Amino acid sequence: MMEENEIYYAYEMVFDKPAVPESDIECIGFDKAYIQDYMTAYNAAFYPMRKALDIEPYNWYSEESAVLEKAADTYMFIRDGKIIGAVACYGNEIDDLFVVTSEQGRGYGRKLLLWGMNHIREKNLNPITLHVAAWNQGALRLYESIGFIVRSKEKIKWRYVSE
16 A cells, blocks of 8 residues: 555656567557547546646646657557557657557557567667656556566655644
8 A cells, every 4th residue: 555645756667678578559650630639638648647646737738739849759559540549759768658548458558568668679778767656556567567667766746734
């Protein structure tokens, strides 16, 4: 059981093995045709965490230009013409991994993570890193199940508790 103030931490995690399990999905580079769907899905995926931790703005993306700044490193998983999820790969870092709410719990988060890790491994064998809020215990368990280990922990929000 996590202590109440523990949710205000983020972990830097690292995967330092050369081999990465395969993923059975294919992602495409960011496609502007899906930009509104991407913004909606991204905001819906991260809103609960941002709200619980009181990190404003709760809906991160409100302008297309902010999405386009990161588009070169963002990859989408599209099925039947709909975005299922996405992952960003910045050098050796996995970031902005999400699955649309209606598709969560079906293994797509794992598949997107593995796809991103393999994408990084195509370039080099350096350790792969990511950051996860302690609040997001499901993601933390997923990352640990793949082989990521916590390298460091930092406070992301100070909470004032009155006596």
